[in-house]
Amino acid sequence: MCRILVIDDEEAVRNAVKRRLERDGYTVDTAESQAEGVKLIRSQNPPYDVVITDMVMESPTSGVEVLQAALSTDVFTEVIVLTAYGSVANAVECMKRGAFDYVEKNVPGVDVFELLSMKVKQALERRRASVATIRKIEQYHTPDK
């Protein structure tokens, strides 16, 4: 069962994303701040498969902080950053630091929830592929097993 964490300071946003992703069969947790999100990420075992975080919460770079917390907990966690329309600079910064992708909250004429659902699917595939690759490498180094 895939586990996803959604972090956003707007309740309406959290709930809408959670509802859509639950429809796809995922287990979805939510957090209402960068601090709460980071706390949840660090306390999970096994870690979240995907973390979806708002970019601007307590600080304009909250998304970056969440990304760092997620990757330092489990390098295979895939992070998708939500951004306000037209402000992609910080999101691009997240991509450089290893985020899976970013999604603009308000793209005119686009059903952003379907887009998000698709991105999550892709992120999970990448995660599976990465994990599989690592397993292979491990098997290669320990042929006895």
Added chain:
Amino acid sequence: MDSGFGFPHHKCASEAELLARLSRLVTASPSSDEVLQRILDDAVLSCAAVRGFLAIVDHDRGALDVRYVSGQGWTEQKRLARLKASEETGRGITSLVAATGKPYRSGNVLEDPHYVPAFEDVRSEIAVPLIDAANRIRGVINLESSAPNAFDDSHECLLRAFADLAVISLTIADHRARESALVEIGKELNRFGDTDELLQRVIDVASEALRFEDCSLFLIDVATDKLVLRASRGPLAEKIGQATYDLGEGLTGWTAQHGVPVRVSDPPSDPRWRGRFEEIPASEAGAYMAVPIKIHRGVIGVIRVQRRKSPYDWLPNDFTDDDERMLSTIASQLGIALDNRRLVDQLVKAERMAAWGEMSARSAHMIGNRVFAIKGDINELEYLLKENKIDPQRALEILESIKKGIFLLEEVLNEFREFVKATQLELEEADLNDLVKQAIDEGFPKRSATKLTLNLAPKLPKIKADPKKLKRCFTEIIENAINFQPDGGEIKISTSLADARSKKWLRPSQQSGSYVQVRFEDTGPGIDLDKKPKIFNPFYSTRAKGMGLGLSIVKGIVEAHNGTIYENGIPGKGARFTILLPYEKEKPKGSSKDAEVEGE
């Protein structure tokens, strides 16, 4: 007329004593009318004349006016008619003395070629000019006797002393008038209100005090680089806002272009003269003076004054160095005041723009999230319909959520509207206490656990206010106080004249004005120090979103009234909001024109 100096009107007083008492009166009396009348009365008595008059030169009209009369046979009609003949013919002893600047005696007027008859009993006449320090003729004292050869050298000598005292009295009166004009103008410049009204007031005060009959003020319009008439006293008043000069055009334009004063005695003969917008027809135009209104970045306008030609060709009525100094002083004060206004306007606009910017950023964020959530609801609804999983109860829930989202969007829109409207005031005269009482009636719940204490200062000066908007400010603060004290608590509302402490919260340029204040104190949680700087920002709210205007709107409304609002309660002990609003000590003024928001 008894001045209280108790000068006895009988001839036994020695001449020395007489002069000493008059000198004292000249020095001490606040009224030049009283002094001049007394000088004339004493002259008539001490020279044993049957009557006399004192004519004063009116430089603005270029005429001699019989201002004071003494002795037998005078009526108002006779006074006004006394110099008519000499004005029309240029003859007459008084005109002769004024023209030559020398005393004149006639022992037998019947054979005197200069004499123009006015009273039948006159046989001798003596006239002495009033000449000031600048060697300008200020008037003539004229005495008449029914005896021939009534006046000798000693009379002439005494009369010259009287004339000098009269000149001193006139000079003092001039200085007083100038001083009070400058003080008055200084006060005007500190008032709030409409700039055009201010300009007109300055022109009016200057012309009254300095007896400029025709005075006009032009300011350079930055957009067109032309001088535009902004205020005028005289026939040009009809052309305010329409009469314009190019820089360099005519004497007025020349002054603006070169930044130096111009004084000419016969404008039509000056090569620079164009005569496009004149207060006086060219044929009658006399002395002309224009001074530039200068500030650090250059000339911003011109004040000019003009006189009619004198009917007497001997009477020079051009403007003096004193006049120029005076007008230049007024011009420079006005320049500073106008520049100050411009800077304050710019500051207000800049603050407003910054507030707009911040508001836009916040609203974009809020709108973005709302729309995102609404799209989420629609996505869900669409899914349920397509998959045929729709359950009416579930659908209604989603619809309710969409409605709520749209309602919140409308609130953002509403804040935008209020923000724009905050500065569009409909001003009327209002009583602060009345407004507070009405706000309590409308905004304070009838059954409330909160205790209300009112402490309204009686007889507060009236303010210029938009009652509806101000009341909404008050109810907003009252509602906040109630909401933050769910378990009751207390609200104290007090009004008073603003004290020096409150006035420190005003901008420096506002601090010279007069203010009333209203203060709202509660016993709620107060406002944390770190939140204090933000509470007046748009969309800043710590309580659950209501339909309130928000303190940013309150601030906008108060500032549009040229007032201020601040909060200085102690965190943990309660909030304390104070609103300061200006009032006019006299001549109530104020206009919403300057405060309108731009670029709506």
